[in-house]
Amino acid sequence: xxxxxxxxxxxxxxxxxxxxxxxxxxxxxxxxxxxxxxxxxxxxxxxxxxxxxxxxxxxxxxxxxxxxxxxxxxxxxxxxxxxxxxxxxxxxxxxxxxxxxxxxxxxxxxxxxxxxxxxxxxxxxxxxxxxxxxxxxxxxxxxxxxxxxxxxxxxxxxxxxxxxxxxxxxxxxxxxxxxxxxxxxxxxxxxxxxxxxxxxxxxxxxxxxxxxxxxxxxxxxxxxxxxxxxxxxx
Amino acid sequence: xxxxxxxxxxxxxxxxxxxxxxxxxxxxxxxxxxxxxxxxxxxxxxxxxxxxxxxxxxxxxxxxxxxxxxxxxxxxxxxxxxxxxxxxxxxxxxxxxxxxxxxxxxxxxxxxxxxxxxxxxxxxxxxxxxxxxxxxxxxxxxxxxxxxxxxxxxxxxxxxxxxxxxxxxxxxxxxxxxxxxxxxxxxxxxxxxxxxxxxxxxxxxxxxxxxxxxxxxxxxxxxxxxxxxxxxxxxxxxxxxxxxxxxxxxxxxxxxxxxxxxxxxxxxxxxxxxxxxxxxxxxxxxxxxxxxxxxxxxxxxxxxxxxxxxxxxxxxxxxxxxxxxxxxxxxxxxxxxxxxxxxxxxxxxxxxxxxxxxxxxxxxxxxxxxxxxxxxxxxxxxxxxxxxxxxxxxxxxxxxxxxxxxxxxxxxxxxxxxxxxxxxxxxxxxxxxxxxxxxxxxxxxxxxxxxxxxxxxxxxxxxxxxxxxxxx
Numbered sequence: 001x002x003x004x005x006x007x008x009x010x011x012x013x014x015x016x017x018x019x020x021x022x023x024x025x026x027x028x029x030x031x032x033x034x035x036x037x038x039x040x041x042x043x044x045x046x047x048x049x050x051x052x053x054x055x056x057x058x059x060x061x062x063x064x065x066x067x068x069x070x071x072x073x074x075x076x077x078x079x080x081x082x083x084x085x086x087x088x089x090x091x092x093x094x095x096x097x098x099x100x101x102x103x104x105x106x107x108x109x110x111x112x113x114x115x116x117x118x119x120x121x122x123x124x125x126x127x128x129x130x131x132x133x134x135x136x137x138x139x140x141x142x143x144x145x146x147x148x149x150x151x152x153x154x155x156x157x158x159x160x161x162x163x164x165x166x167x168x169x170x171x172x173x174x175x176x177x178x179x180x181x182x183x184x185x186x187x188x189x190x191x192x193x194x195x196x197x198x199x200x201x202x203x204x205x206x207x208x209x210x211x212x213x214x215x216x217x218x219x220x221x222x223x224x225x226x227x228x229x230x231x232x233x234x
Numbered sequence: 235x236x237x238x239x240x241x242x243x244x245x246x247x248x249x250x251x252x253x254x255x256x257x258x259x260x261x262x263x264x265x266x267x268x269x270x271x272x273x274x275x276x277x278x279x280x281x282x283x284x285x286x287x288x289x290x291x292x293x294x295x296x297x298x299x300x301x302x303x304x305x306x307x308x309x310x311x312x313x314x315x316x317x318x319x320x321x322x323x324x325x326x327x328x329x330x331x332x333x334x335x336x337x338x339x340x341x342x343x344x345x346x347x348x349x350x351x352x353x354x355x356x357x358x359x360x361x362x363x364x365x366x367x368x369x370x371x372x373x374x375x376x377x378x379x380x381x382x383x384x385x386x387x388x389x390x391x392x393x394x395x396x397x398x399x400x401x402x403x404x405x406x407x408x409x410x411x412x413x414x415x416x417x418x419x420x421x422x423x424x425x426x427x428x429x430x431x432x433x434x435x436x437x438x439x440x441x442x443x444x445x446x447x448x449x450x451x452x453x454x455x456x457x458x459x460x461x462x463x464x465x466x467x468x469x470x471x472x473x474x475x476x477x478x479x480x481x482x483x484x485x486x487x488x489x490x491x492x493x494x495x496x497x498x499x500x501x502x503x504x505x506x507x508x509x510x511x512x513x514x515x516x517x518x519x520x521x522x523x524x525x526x527x528x529x530x531x532x533x534x535x536x537x538x539x540x541x542x543x544x545x546x547x548x549x550x551x552x553x554x555x556x557x558x559x560x561x562x563x564x565x566x567x568x569x570x571x572x573x574x575x576x577x578x579x580x581x582x583x584x585x586x587x588x589x590x591x592x593x594x595x596x597x598x599x600x601x602x603x604x605x606x607x608x609x610x611x612x613x614x615x616x617x618x619x620x621x622x623x624x625x626x627x628x629x630x631x632x633x634x635x636x637x638x639x640x641x642x643x644x645x646x647x648x649x650x651x652x653x654x655x656x657x658x659x660x661x662x663x664x665x666x667x668x669x670x671x672x673x674x675x676x677x678x679x680x681x682x683x684x685x686x687x688x689x690x691x692x693x694x695x696x697x698x699x700x701x702x703x704x705x706x
Contacts, residue, residue: 056605056699077609084607091703095602099243112607156606 002068003163003196004030004053009062011048011219022048024219026062030164030198030212035190037207038200040216046200047168049216053198054087054166055079067163084112088157090167090186090199094149096141102152103128103137109159127155130189147178154186158193165190167199171206183209237612241619244592251588252624258584259628259683260635262577263675267636268643269573270671271663273566278374278664279652281524284552284559286369286380289333289518290527291534292555293317296548298515299555306340307468307506310513313545318517320541326533327519330526332371335364336514338502342465344395344495349404355395357463357495359502359514362386368520377660383496384481390498393461393477398492400482408459409482463495465505475505486656527551578678581628582686585621589690593617600694601702610695617691618684625683629676640665 006028013020023045030036038046051057052064055071064071067086074082089095096105106127110120128134131151141149150170157165170186171179187209190197199206207213215223245252295302298309311317318334321327338359345352362385369380384394395403397411406414463475477497485491503512521530534549553560593600600613640663649658665672 051700054605056703077611080604080607080609083605089602089605091602093598095598095703097599097602099240099247109606112612160607 002029003032003066004028004198005063005065006049006053007063007065009052009059009064011045011052011057011059021219023052023059026219026221028214028221028224030196032163032196033190033194034196034211035187035209036196036198036212036214037210038198038214038216039202039207044216045219046216048219050166050168050198050200053164054089055083084109085160086163088160088162088165088195090150090153090157090165090170092169092172094141094146094153094173096149096152096156098141101138101140102133102144102148105141105152106155106159109156113160123159124155127158130192131155131185145178146174147181150174150178150182151185154182154189158189158195161193161195163196165195165197167197167201169200169202171201171203179203180205237615237619238623241616241623244596244616245620245623248592248595251591255584255588255624256628256631259581259625259679260632262581263629263632263679264636264639266574266577266675266678267632267665267671268639268663270570270675271636271640271665271668273570274664274668274671275662276566276652277563279376279659280559280562281552282372282374282376283655284556285373285520285524286371288337288516288552288555289335289368289520290524290552291519291521291530292550292552293517293519293534293547294515294550296546299548299550302515303341306338306515307466307513310338310468310515311336311517311545311547312511312513314514314517317542317545317547320537321517321519321534324533324537327530327537330521330530331519332522333364333367333518333520335361335368335518335520336499337361337516337518338499338506338514339516340465340502340506342463342495342505344399344403345462345464346403346405346460347462348460351403352464353399353402354493355399355463355495356493357465357497357502359497359499360385361499362388368518371520373523374664376662384483385496385498388480388498389478391475391477391501392480393463393495393497393501394481394483395461395479395496396491396494397482397484398488399495400479402492403461405459405461405479405482409479411482461495463497463505467506467508468510473505473508475501477501484656486653574678578682581679581682585624585683585686586690588624589617589621589687592620593690593694597694597697597702597705600697601699601705604697604699605703613695614688614691617694618687621683621687621691622680625680628683629679632679633672633676636665639663 006026009023009026010021011023013022026045026049028049038049040046048057052059053066055066055074058072066082069082071079071082096102097108100108103124106124107120110123115123125134128137131154133148133151133155136144136148141152144152157167167186171182174182183203183206186197189195201207213223213225214221293311295309295311298306302309314336318336321334322331339356340359341354341356343352344355360383362383365383366380366386369382372380385392395405400406400409400411401414405411459479461477461479463477464472465475467473477495483494483496485494499514500512503514507513519530521527531549531551538545538547538549603613604610643661643663646661648661650661651658
């Protein structure tokens with residue numbers, strides 16, 4: 001099952017009295033367990049598309065199916081629960097909760113899903129180990145570097161084992177070396193945890209790593225090309 | 235990571251703002267508690283004065299309360315000794331009772347005929363030992379020794395009068411009444427007799443005969459401290475008692491000072507009833523505690539319907555007999571309520587402002603929490619929890635500081651003279667032990683904190699996730 005299907009999705013923003021179309025009749029199918037990048041110039045609709053598939057915004061028309069489920073009719077609470085279980089977010093500014101340690105930031109989504117303490121501990125330890133931050137588990141976000149914070153954010157996004165992980169310009173606030181390391185980490189995590197990653201980026205290194213590339217222009221998908229053979233679904 | 239733990243960390247993160255908010259709450263709760271404690275002390279003091287003076291309950295002829303002031307002797311209690319005996323030996327009432335005492339209140343004319351002066355008065359005949367026992371009631375543990383009635387240890391024909399009565403009757407000198415300059419009265423035609431009396435004319439022969447008829451053996455020369463008390467008997471005939479004034483008392487209220495004459499009950503009964511069966515106008519009942527009033531009253535009603543059904547009596551509590559008490563309590567409670575509402579409003583806006591600032595600062599965090607799966611209710615819960623924590627800390631700190639300040643005030647030796655009193659009393663603020671006040675203030679503060687956080691929390695929860703994440 002494809003983790004993400006968009007059919008004729010349109011989204012228009014209203015700025016004062018001017019209507020600005022952000023997405024126009026977008027049709028898109030993201031393959032499972034792929035590393036998909038959304039690219040395009042500024043204002044092309046990348047972030048809008050990510051917001052819509054991340055269920056934090058609603059389209060004006062069209063249908064979006066995430067993990068096989070149409071999300072248009074879900075109530076706010078149902079949509080929130082859906083995000084919790086099926087979607088992970090990695091933000092450009094990391095967006096870690098400053099009052100929680102690295103461990104607690106990763107643990108937080110698991111608390112919301114009411115995962116048992118032992119299972120929580122195992123999962124957080126596993127993720128901390130995977131992102132190489134076991135020694136920094138009790139550090140506050142303010143005590144971590146940008147790269148380390150983004151590693152925590154990646155671990156948090158994967159905490160509930162979501163079908164889809166969305167990342168909006170994940171390397172934009174990192175230096176090139178750290179950015180490259182984060183891309184490599186995400187790639188590894190995507191493979192190791194069998195998740196589908198979709199993210200927006202201008203970074204050519206990200207494009208080079210992608211399995212799939214979607215080019216957006218003026219709110220339309222102008223090209224959608226498979227860059228690598230699709231990984232075999234286990 | 236529970237909501238409470240997260241809320242605590244958020245509050246500690248911006249500890250200056252949290253501290254400023256808690257400080258506003260502390261000042262608010264301390265103000266409410268101290269003023270409440272002061273009001274409570276006034277109410278307790280007022281209640282103590284009334285209970286010491288007239289007991290918790292009074293049995294009167296059922297029409298005395300409405301009509302007795304015009305003709306008290308017509309509404310007396312004839313078999314009062316039997317009534318008191320029944321009450322004192324009743325198995326339900328006896329354990330509740332500290333004192334059951336009769337009083338006879340009546341109006342008359344007091345005269346100092348040697349000085350040619352007289353005035354209408356309101357007299358009260360009492361059993362001195364019982365009244366002194368009532369003065370020992372101290373359920374609210376006020377400091378200081380109980381007052382002793384001025385009639386204590388005096389002869390059967392003794393009387394005490396208000397300082398105003400003493401002035402009008404020209405008894406200032408012998409009774410050592412201060413502030414008693416010689417008046418400059420406007421002469422009138424009717425003053426001619428009084429003028430002659432001022433020069434030493436004796437009591438008119440008819441009045442003197444009446445006065446001496448029932449008086450004790452002392453019929454000696456007038457020495458300047460005797461007064462004649464003229465009253466109507468039950469048959470409407472005038473009767474006069476000659477009384478030896480032992481003291482002029484300052485009652486703290488000019489109206490009372492200008493009218494009061496206190497005397498021993500037998501003397502009052504002799505004046506009003508002569509050799510007939512003596513009566514009283516009221517039987518005062520003092521209980522161990524004020525909250526026993528309903529129980530005692532219920533039993534009295536039962537007795538009046540059964541054992542004492544042949545005596546036409548009604549039961550009144552001190553609040554009904556003294557409307558001033560209820561008015562004063564009501565006034566202070568209204569002032570307290572007004573101040574509490576004002577302080578509550580200040581706290582409301584302070585906490586609301588803090589929450590609003592927190593929401594603006596943490597908009598991106600709110601967006602992040604919503605994006606990763608926290609429901610709107612979770613956001614509301616988080617901010618309300620933070621406000622409740624502030625409220626709880628503010629209430630607790632406020633209580634502790636209020637108790638400390640109250641203890642300092644209570645041990646400072648400060649005094650004040652409340653209305654209706656002549657002696658200064660210790661300034662006392664009742665906070666410790668006033669559990670209703672303490673819990674009410676804490677609960678009020680928590681409620682205000684919760685209410686003030688509710689709208690900002692609701693606003694935070696309803697922020698569109700995308701806009702919240704985009705917030706700079």
